[in-house]
Amino acid sequence: MTEQRPATSDGAPGTAAYSKDYWDLVGGQLAKRRSVRVAAVVLALFYAAAIYAPFLANDRPLYFHGTDYNAYRGAWRIISNASNDLLGKAQGGQAAFDDWREAQQQQGASLEGSAKQDFQQMWAEAPTTLAQWLEVDRQSLALRVRVMRRQLSPEHHGLLEQLSAAADAVVAAAVDGTGVSATADEAPSDVALGEGVTREATSTIPEPLAEGLRAASAAVKGQLRPARYDSEPEAGKTVALTPTSSYPVIESLTRIEVYFMVLWALVLTLPLWNRALNALLLRGDRERIRGARRRKLAAVLLLPLLAVLGWELVHGTSDSDFQTMSFKQAMTLDKARAERIIATPIAFGMAEQHDAEQFRAPTWVASAAIDEQGFFAGESQVDEDGRTVHRTPVTVRTGEPERNSPWRHPLGSDSLGRDQLARMLWGGRISLSVGLISTALLVLIGTIMGALAGYFGGWVDLVISRIIEIFQCFPVFFLILIVVSFLGPSVINIMLAIGIFRWTGVARLVRGEFIRLRGLDFVVASQALGVRSARTIFRHVLPNALGPVLVAATFAVASGILTESALSFLGFGVKLPIPSWGSLLNESRSAEHWWIQVFPGVAVFITVILYNLVGEGVRDALDPRLKEG
Helix, strand or coil: CCCCEECCCCEEEECCCCCCHHHHHHHHHHHHHHHHHHHHHHHHHHHHHHHHHHHEEEECCCCEEEEEEHHHHHHCCCCCHHHHHHHHHHHHHHHHHHHHHHHHHHHHCCCCCCHHHHHHHHHHCCCCCCCHHHHHHHHHHHHHHHHHHHCCHHHHHHHHHHHHHHHHHHHHHHHHHEEEEECCCCCCCCCCCCCCCCCCCCCCHHHHHHHHHHHHHHHHHHHECCCCCCCCCCCEEHHHHHHHEEHHHHHHCCCCCCCCCHHHHHHHHHHHHHHHHHHHHHCHHHHHHHHHHHHHHHHHHHHHHHCCCHHHHHHHCCCCCCCCCHHHHHCCCCCEEEEEEEEECECCCCCCCCCCCCCCCCCCCCHHECCCCCEECCCCCCCCCCEECCCCCCCCCCCCCCCCCCCCCCCCCCCCCEEHHHHHHHHHHHHHHHHHHHHHHHHHHHHHHHHHHHHHCCHHHHHHHHHHHHHHHHHHHHHHEEEHHHHHHCCHHHEEEEHHCCHHHHHHHHHHHHHHCCCHHHHHHHHHHCCCCHHHHHHHHHHHHHHHHHHHHHHHHHHHHHHHHHHHHHHCCCCCCCCHHHHCCCCCCCCHHHHHHHHHHHHHHHHHHHHHHHHHHHHHHHHHCCCCC
């Protein structure tokens, strides 16, 4: 269809005639449906809340400027042990490394069940060479040096630099083979070779290098002890800590989190940058805009990768993983002092516990009130026998709302006093991602199987159709339940089980579309020209058969979310303390704790309804009778 318009639908000026393609028509039909637009916006916000959960609910602050006595002291206390472990392994050499691997393999062979699976995952990432083995300990020592260095004034950096240089020299000597051989009796007896390592047939580092590492470690231990906040430093013994600035939430992010955060930012701002790009660079030319679709998609997928690389350069060597307690807890116990701090909107972590607030109702409810002593108002402090009940009072940690603030726990808390709203935000990551990824898997399997059956027909169609019928003979949910119970509860297993057992519906739809399309002229012409079957299927036929697949995929996401919630409710979901909406429902089945069931249940219900609305909208938009003539 050709139209003459003064301006394009993307807001760019232009008067040239252009022809709408299939997806222009579908997009136009979707844009006319208000329910679809509202559902899409709400779903986008749901996914944004899950993806950006670290910035919304976290026990780490967004910004911290001050001193962290707890982190510094933790690094200082064990820096000698880290040095000794590195020296011991270096002196043990290749023989010690071989002994360690053999001991680890024997230990893994004795494990069973989930412990064995965890060991196998760990073993797949274990060092395979002496250099890698020593590098693990060198990085461990470097982490402690970095934690201390960032809170010390420059005049104290020299001792840490000497320690790092001595450690590097020892590792280089061990890896390059510049060490000298020694018998077990000649190996230093005061050096630990590490767990599972014998002292037979060992080798040693040249004594000057070994002594240099010991001396540097002793100097750091003896002269860089942190002075308490309420005491003056002693020259040559203790040091005062220097305030530093950090961004704990950003530093705690993983690569995949950074990728999806940038990706979703591009998705949410798509109407803005797409309109500007079409108007400024593409000059409103519809043909150029249409031709740029693939390049835009590639850019949306690749730009987050560049962001991940930039984040690695800036924060890839963060010491945030060395925190032995949360910032809030450290500041509450005066083990860290902040001159300035910016907390997240919800100042509670995903698994942060408040034992005194177990099963606390939403704090806007009168029954959740706390008295001046820190106990639940109206709760008796004496049991039936007249004995005093010792309870822990509610304490407000740094950055948290006041104990009776309506915003302290607006959705209540669970059996361990964990904030329900924070856990729902983090739990959305599991529930929503399971729906999407399992749907992608089942669509992939179903599309391939259906395309093969519908295009080739004959015995191929017969075999695939019988396979589909066999899968459909069994209750899908119980098959998924059996598989997950055998493989063990994990997100990956749930996604795989849903994708493997729920592809049959998509396969039947694709098969029907291919049977309808394979006799059309463009397919016959492709075959007559000798085009390979794979190219004909995936380049020419499949794009014309995707309509029903998109509809089925939309409904499949909602079904996947429901399945994950049911599995988690039955105890076959993710491992604790990681939450999902289904596992939150299982925290309590008592009517007294109504908020435990209501809020996660409402989240699941709303999400499923929204996906159903989108699915119905897509189905109607793909109906040829509703397209513009």
